[in-house]
Amino acid sequence: MKSGLLVVISGPAGVGKGSIVKEMMKLSDKVVLSVSATTRAPRPNEREGINYFFKSREQFEEMIRKDELIEWVEYCGNYYGTPREFVLGEIEKGHIVVLEIEVEGAANVRRLFPDSVLCFVLPPDYYELENRLRGRGTEDEETIKRRLQRAREEFQHIDEYDYIILNDTISSAAQRFMNIIESEQMKTHRNKDLINKFKNI
Amino acid sequence: MKSGLLVVISGPAGVGKGSIVKEMMKLSDKVVLSVSATTRAPRPNEREGINYFFKSREQFEEMIRKDELIEWVEYCGNYYGTPREFVLGEIEKGHIVVLEIEVEGAANVRRLFPDSVLCFVLPPDYYELENRLRGRGTEDEETIKRRLQRAREEFQHIDEYDYIILNDTISSAAQRFMNIIESEQMKTHRNKDLINKFKNI
Numbered sequence: 372m373k374s375g376l377l378v379v380i381s382g383p384a385g386v387g388k389g390s391i392v393k394e395m396m397k398l399s400d401k402v403v404l405s406v407s408a409t410t411r412a413p414r415p416n417e418r419e420g421i422n423y424f425f426k427s428r429e430q431f432e433e434m435i436r437k438d439e440l441i442e443w444v445e446y447c448g449n450y451y452g453t454p455r456e457f458v459l460g461e462i463e464k465g466h467i468v469v470l471e472i473e474v475e476g477a478a479n480v481r482r483l484f485p486d487s488v489l490c491f492v493l494p495p496d497y498y499e500l501e502n503r504l505r506g507r508g509t510e511d512e513e514t515i516k517r518r519l520q521r522a523r524e525e526f527q528h529i530d531e532y533d534y535i536i537l538n539d540t541i542s543s544a545a546q547r548f549m550n551i552i553e554s555e556q557m558k559t560h561r562n563k564d565l566i567n568k569f570k571n572i
Numbered sequence: 573m574k575s576g577l578l579v580v581i582s583g584p585a586g587v588g589k590g591s592i593v594k595e596m597m598k599l600s601d602k603v604v605l606s607v608s609a610t611t612r613a614p615r616p617n618e619r620e621g622i623n624y625f626f627k628s629r630e631q632f633e634e635m636i637r638k639d640e641l642i643e644w645v646e647y648c649g650n651y652y653g654t655p656r657e658f659v660l661g662e663i664e665k666g667h668i669v670v671l672e673i674e675v676e677g678a679a680n681v682r683r684l685f686p687d688s689v690l691c692f693v694l695p696p697d698y699y700e701l702e703n704r705l706r707g708r709g710t711e712d713e714e715t716i717k718r719r720l721q722r723a724r725e726e727f728q729h730i731d732e733y734d735y736i737i738l739n740d741t742i743s744s745a746a747q748r749f750m751n752i753i754e755s756e757q758m759k760t761h762r763n764k765d766l767i768n769k770f771k772n773i
Binding site (some may be wrong): 397409489491493497523526527529531532533534535538548550551553555557558560562565569572 | 694752
């Protein structure tokens with residue numbers, strides 16, 4: 372009764388998407404985070420195939436041409452994209468593949484995989500989000516303002532998602548997310564084989 | 573973030589619907605079982621407004637005429653139906669109203685309340701169901717055969733439901749059902765107010 376699933380997680384910068392996914396991976400060994408391809412240079416602690424698949428611009432553009440990416444964007448001069456092969460392979464294994472992507476990418480995934488599950492993470496309130504971004508202490512005021520502006524743009528797309536996950540604490544948010552996954556796996560359209568067994572008794 | 577919800581539970585006789593709902597009511601005080609109206613005579617241990625709303629045929633037919641029932645059937649010479657007022661009142665209070673009804677009633681509920689959540693309970697396998705029916709020891713062979721035939725008819729309608737709940741143990745089935753409810757409450761279309769708050773920041 373446990374089919375593989377493609378799950379999108381979006382939400383404003385600073386809302387805690389990364390921490391939620393990490394927590395989910397602790398809760399279930401079925402949950403895998405999709406590894407993106409990028410032309411960005413690796414940072415010292417980043418590893419090939421774990422954090423990213425690192426590609427040259429030529430390699431990345433060839434992946435685009437060969438339709439090897441589910442979605443891709445160019446952002447600050449670098450390409451980022453989701454390799455189709457990795458995602459399909461993991462779903463085939465019955466895994467829950469989580470894509471952490473922006474609202475534009477999510478819309479593309481929905482078009483290509485109507486059966487995917489789209490989740491948007493919200494902070495308890497907007498001011499909490501502002502506090503979290505400032506609390507990091509890693510970004511200057513200009514960057515923080517730009518991220519909050521970007522968050523407000525993203526909020527306009529929440530209706531395109533299936534579920535809202537409130538992130539009050541990381542562990543409750545991860546638990547809510549797991550609930551959604553387990554619930555989606557009980558949908559009738561994901562259990563055709565089982566249903567047919569009972570229909571044909 | 574917790575809206576009221578109308579939830580239908582169907583499934584073959586003997587699959588354990590009643591026990592699952594009882595267990596759910598222990599897990600959450602938000603869960604209420606819809607009390608049906610019937611023209612059937614009360615059994616010694618049955619109480620008005622708890623087990624059923626007991627009505628005369630005249631009273632029941634007036635309820636039909638006045639459109640006071642969400643769905644109703646005539647079965648073995650008696651009417652059974654779901655009073656609209658009780659259901660709507662409980663949803664208004666933010667409660668999870670569970671209707672334990674047959675496949676025909678479920679289709680009517682879906683038509684009238686497109687937002688309702690339809691769940692079908694399945695036994696781990698068909699033979700388990702047969703065993704449970706025989707194990708009760710309360711029905712004769714004729715009745716058991718009729719119920720199994722009826723079960724096979726009901727299985728043809730599973731696709732009309734949103735979710736399948738496997739009843740391996742009552743407590744896991746009740747937990748799965750609660751998961752579905754919590755997950756449904758996170759759907760974006762049930763959280764318009766919250767979303768608008770973020771859209772209008």
